[in-house]
Amino acid sequence: MLDLLGGFSTLFTLWPFLYLLGGFMLGLFFGAIPGLTATLAIALLLPFTFGMEVTNALIMVMGIYMAGIYAGSITGITLNIPGAPSGAITSIDGHALMKKGQGAQALSLDAFASSVGGMIGALILMLLAQPIGALALYFRTPEKFSLVLLAVVTVTIVSRGSLWKAIIAMTLGLMISTVGIDPMVPKGRFDFGSYHLVEGIGLLPAVIGLFAVCELLVQATIPARNAMGVAVADMPRLRHRDFIPDLHIVREIGAWLYIKSSIIGVLIGMLPGGGASMASFIAYAEAKRTAKHPSEFGQGSHEGLAASESANNAMCGGAIIPLLTLGIPGDAVTAIIFGVFLIHGLVPGPGLLTQHTDAIAPMFAALFVASAFVMISVIAFGPFYLRLARINRGALYGFIGLISMAGVYASSFSGFQMWMALAIGIFAFALRRFEYPAVPMLMGVILGPYLEKFLRGSMIVSQGDPLIFITSPFSLMFLVMTAVFIWLLRLRPGVRS
Amino acid sequence: MTGSARPNGQAIFALVLLVLNTVYASQIFKLGVPFSNGVEPGASFLPIVLCAVLYLAAGRILIAELRNSRSADAPVPSEKSDHVPAIGITGPLIITLLTMGFAAGLERAGYIVTAGAYTFAVALYFNFEDGGRSVRSVIVAAITAVIITGFGWLFFVKLFDLYLPTWIF
Known part of the structure; x- marks a missing residue:
């Protein structure tokens, strides 16, 4: 813990602090614009990280992550168009408050809850990361396989819509991961005679294709009148001080609600496939269940707003825990952060924290400080938030298109990888057109090599005996958890309905 | 039947x-x-x-x-899905062709020319689609292209020391 606290001293030097500030502003901008997300912002940043020091890259990513998740609620409150899915629950009560003429107060309470949630999430991350990392050192290949399997299955079954489509998306991702050199023997697979494919399909073209190119194509299908050109309601001129939260309301909400919702957020974040949307929804439902006046929920409830937004941002800290300690990314953002580590030669998982504390500690500090920035940002920029939804689409998508494609080229020196990003983007667009989720596909691309390596490694150790996966207590525990999640999240709802 | x-x-x-x-x-x-x-x-x-x-x-x-x-009624996609409405494919097709042009031209014509043309065309498409005023769209797209191309060069090459091809004569 003390080692991790040392990250603050690194963070408060000139360049790391500027990277955090830059990342935070980028995340704020992307999170607040409907259709753009923190995931896209981090995906666009990925090529640039090749030219950064790993510590600065991770600090910047944390700034984007925290700001992006928070900012999803800004246009949700002001225009009832959440900038990101994570802001959807917050906008229910936030926009109701806006319509009552309490928009500035809603935005300030939203930022306050995000700040508190983010800080609690970061603190829990600092507390739990080292013990879980130490425990994970005992995991051998069978345990690692069962853990990766748990992530693969959970991410698939929590996807919205058709389970079969989620299974297909995950399978496609795993298939992409099998292209290239075999993880166990030096032998090319699925290269179709092309030397470009022997080196495999990189993470960067997959991320850029799935999130940036696909988004560009999706936006090209949306007529301008349905996109961001929504008329902003006439509002009184707001001052910076209008965005300071009313302490009476904060007291009324109560410290316990912030803490409870944040803990829910952290726990959901730790689950593979959890994500900010699920965290805010569950915290909101729990707050409503225990509220004195549950009927106010949906009509502009301060408790509802605080619960969903605390959980949202606390989730960030929770999602980092399995990534760093077990090497398991739980959602699209942590999957891309996984890529940032790999680009710099660091492999997330047991041992990372002890071997690279100097690189990781500032990242934790950045998450904490970025949470504080959230509160400052609403006071500084609150009056300008309404204008965010009216940005020129031509400039925005010209920027996204260029940075995506040039970024892939600049970081790989390969025209082939650029074509690959475009091909994956077109394919992802078709998947989205037919309601196939993109996140399981990305997770398949990332987790595929590990799933296969640990499966085959375990079977070699056991000389082909699959019982090795149930004779290890940890492996058995992960397999039982997989079965329980399948029952709770897919089978039981089906039986009940 | x-x-x-x-x-x-x-x-x-x-x-x-x-x-x-x-x-x-x-x-x-x-x-x-x-x-x-x-x-x-x-x-x-x-x-x-x-x-x-x-x-x-x-x-x-x-x-x-x-x-x-x-059956008579086709299934309606759920409201919360990421489903893309089935409207014309002209927009995605134009963007795809422009991006293919960028990928094909980058190593031959260099970053400045290709990036400038690409961002101009993408911005023009979205601006024209937004406002429908061609002269204004061209002017805004041209300004956008200059700024974004310059920004990309500054960040990739100058700030992060990454390689982007220049014009090969």
């Missing part, structure tokens, strides 16, 4: 996935037997499992969609 089954987009896409899966499966034979030494999974083991899962899942969707297409 229920009428003839008319394949819908979902069914056609499931069929495309099955064809792609077959192309993938055609390479598995080059990878040897699934179990080396009779017991240990080899290079072809996971690909075989993945192929089987994809055949099963895509096949199931195909059959379900063919059955659905016999």
Whole structure:
């Protein structure tokens, strides 16, 4: 813990602090614009990280992550168009408050809850990361396989819509991961005679294709009148001080609600496939269940707003825990952060924290400080938030298109990888057109090599005996958890309905 | 009589996935037997499992969609899905062609020319679609192209020291 606290001293030097500030502003901008997300912002940043020091890259990513998740609620409150899915629950009560003429107060309470949630999430991350990392050192290949399997299955079954489509998306991702050199023997697979494919399909073209190119194509299908050109309601001129939260309301909400919702957020974040949307929804439902006046929920409830937004941002800290300690990314953002580590030669998982504390500690500090920035940002920029939804689409998508494609080229020196990003983007667009989720596909691309390596490694150790996966207590525990999640999240709802 | 089954987009896409899966499966034979030494999974083991899962899942969707297409009412996508509405493909097609042009031209014409032309064209498309005023759209797109191209060069090459091709005479 003390080692991790040392990250603050690194963070408060000139360049790391500027990277955090830059990342935070980028995340704020992307999170607040409907259709753009923190995931896209981090995906666009990925090529640039090749030219950064790993510590600065991770600090910047944390700034984007925290700001992006928070900012999803800004246009949700002001225009009832959440900038990101994570802001959807917050906008229910936030926009109701806006319509009552309490928009500035809603935005300030939203930022306050995000700040508190983010800080609690970061603190829990600092507390739990080292013990879980130490425990994970005992995991051998069978345990690692069962853990990766748990992530693969959970991410698939929590996807919205058709389970079969989620299974297909995950399978496609795993298939992409099998292209290239075999993880166990030096032998090319699925290269179709092309030397470009022997080196495999990189993470960067997959991320850029799935999130940036696909988004560009999706936006090209949306007529301008349905996109961001929504008329902003006439509002009184707001001052910076209008965005300071009313302490009476904060007291009324109560410290316990912030803490409870944040803990829910952290726990959901730790689950593979959890994500900010699920965290805010569950915290909101729990707050409503225990509220004195549950009927106010949906009509502009301060408790509802605080619960969903605390959980949202606390989730960030929770999602980092399995990534760093077990090497398991739980959602699209942590999957891309996984890529940032790999680009710099660091492999997330047991041992990372002890071997690279100097690189990781500032990242934790950045998450904490970025949470504080959230509160400052609403006071500084609150009056300008309404204008965010009216940005020129031509400039925005010209920027996204260029940075995506040039970024892939600049970081790989390969025209082939650029074509690959475009091909994956077109394919992802078709998947989205037919309601196939993109996140399981990305997770398949990332987790595929590990799933296969640990499966085959375990079977070699056991000389082909699959019982090795149930004779290890940890492996058995992960397999039982997989079965329980399948029952709770897919089978039981089906039986009940 | 229920009428003839008319394949819908979902069914056609499931069929495309099955064809792609077959192309993938055609390479598995080059990878040897699934179990080396009779017991240990080899290079072809996971690909075989993945192929089987994809055949099963895509096949199931195909059959379900063919059955659905016999009924009068087509299924409506859920409100919360990421479904892209079935409107014209002109926009995505234009953006795809422009991006292909960028990918093809970058190494030949260099960053400045290709990036400038690409961002101009993409910005022009979105601006024209937004406002419908051609002169204004051209002016805004030109300004956008200059700023974004300059920004990209500054960040990639100057700030982060990454390589971008220049014009080859």
